[in-house]
Amino acid sequence: MTQYDIAIIGGGNAALCAAMTAAEAGARVVILETAPKPYRGGNSRHTRNFRCMHSGPLGPLVDDYSEEEYLADLIKVTDGKTDEHLARLAIRTSQECLPWMEERGVRFQPSLSGTLSLARTNAFFMGGGKGLVNAYYRTVEKLGVDVLYEAAVIHLELDGDKIARVDYTHQGATHRIEPRAVIVASGGFQADTExxxxxxxxxAKNFLIRGTPYNRGVVLADLLDQDVSSVGDPTQCHAVAIDGRAPKFDGGIVTRLDCVPFSIVVNKDAERFYDEGEDVWPKRYAIWGRLVAAQPDQVGFVIIDAKSLNLFMPSVFPPLKADTLEELAGMMDLPADKLRQTVETFNAACGDATGFHPTELDGVATSGITPPKTNWARPIVEPPFYGYSLRTGVTFTYLGLKVDDTAQCSTADGPIQNLWAAGETMAGSILGQGYLAGFGMTIGTVFGRIAGREAAAYAN
Known part of the structure; x- marks a missing residue:
């Protein structure tokens, strides 16, 4: 049996960045990916872009995006719940990652139209996350990394300050290996609905899981049971409001709805419950999963009219369409009189919309209603009317492994000599709450590379 220097648990972006870095440093690496080959890549295959600091144009990115502006964006969405040292490390290192990614087969494209001015901050992958994942797998194979699919890790044996062995199932049998070092990059626990x-x-029983059904937190739970230090709140997660018709698992990015800023959102009692125009969508889309989760039956309903239909990226499911609000209410099982009253109250609170600008904060606001709508507030009057249902879609959970700036894990007694973590399984160190579009890929790339470098140095 091959003696591996490093076992990497997981098969997504962070795992692959760690594998490439470690193999390039001369380490003998195995990737243990729970998913079957067609579903390899974890949540990374559903991603679209990577948020990147840069001074001056870089790859597809225009202008510049400074460390301080990037950090300010993160502080705003997390409400300050972040480890600033680790956050700055991720932000600062992101600039060198983009050319590194290109050298390993990732291709970028200009930002998609309708993504609300991300051309300066987020680099979009040609072929999306699937294109990135496939490029990286081609690269790891050239580097001689062994990849085992449907290899489910069931236990890491922590003996003192070292991981002594890795137990996993593969092809109907249980196997045991004793690598010199281990990198955990196996995501959160969101697919374990219990x-x-x-x-x-x-x-939570009404939540949908946007990403892979294979991120069940088995390795995370195993390590937490052995008193490996954790970070984050188990109720905090990257949760967005997605189309209520999405599947229970693996709907991915296409089930996301980007229409909220141009709509009103009501609950099943046809009442508005939050400011739909609080900020540009890439900074606020990730709060809506929690907002919908707090509503009766964990559902919400988006109402727009004809003039707003083409202002956002089209969704995978067509909207419900009706000539009257009453007819739309019937299609959505909402109280018709109450919906009309809510829309009329909102319309009456809208002022002059001549400054309306769909891609930036325009200050076109309501007055005299609660909750207000602080941008993009235009009366909903132009038939046909359109509606979408919303459910909470969880991307990944933030309870994870606590790491230092070398991605190393620890217990209360000190560092674990040969254990590192990268990606969603440690992102709670930086994302205490909220989310910033493209930042999960940044964390995975930066800390995957760090973990690969550190594990290879230890193994060598």
Whole structure:
């Protein structure tokens, strides 16, 4: 049996960045990916872009995006719940990652139209996350990394300050290896709906899981049971409001709805419950999953009219369409009189919309209603009317492994000599709450590379 220097648990972006870095440093590496080959790549295959600091144009990115502006964007969405040292490390290192990614087969494209001015901050992958994942797998194979699919790690044996062995199942049998070093890059626990329900209570039973069904937190739970230091709150997660018709698992990016800023959103009682125009969508889309989760039956409903239909990226499911609000209410099982009253109250609170500008904060606001709408507030009057249902879609959970700036894990007694973590399984160190579009890929790339470098140095 091959003696591996490094075992990497997981098969997404962070795992692949770690594998490439370690193999390039001369380490003998195996990737243990729980998913079957067609579903390899974890949540990374559903991604679109990578948020990147840069001084001056870089690749597809225009102008510049400074460390301080990037950090300010992160502080705003997390409400300051971040480890600033690790956050700055991720931000600062992101600039050198883009050319590194290109050298390993990733191709970029100009930002998609309708993505609300991300051309300066986010570099879009040609072929999306699937294109990135496939490029990286081609590269790791050229580097001689062994990849085992449907290899489910069931236990890491922590003996004192070292991981002594890795137990996993593969092809119907249980196997045991004793690598010199281990990198955990196996994501959060969101696909274990029982764990999600223990954290959140019964509302979680109505949540949809946007990403892979294979991120069940098995390795995370195993390490936490052995008192490996954790970070983050089990109820905090990257949760967005997605189309209520999405599948229970793996709907991915296409189930996301970008229409909220140009709409009103009501609950099943046809009442508005939050400011739909609070900020540009890439900075605020990730709060809406929690907002919908707090509503009766964990559902919401988007109402727009004809003039707003072409202002956002089209969704995978067509909207419901009706000539009257009453007809739309019937299609959505909403109280018709109450919906009309809510829309009329909103319309009456809208002022002059001549400054309306769909891609930036325009200050076109309501007055005299609660909740207000602080941007893009235009009366909903032009038939046909359109509606979407919203459900909470969880991308990944933030309870994870606590790491230092070398991506190393620890217990209360000190560092674990040969254990590192990267990607969603440690992102809670930086994302205490909220989310910033493209930042998960930044964390995975930066800390995957760090973990690969450190593990290879230790193994060598």
């Amino acid at each position: 764990w999600l329900t223990r954290a959140w209570g019964d509302p």
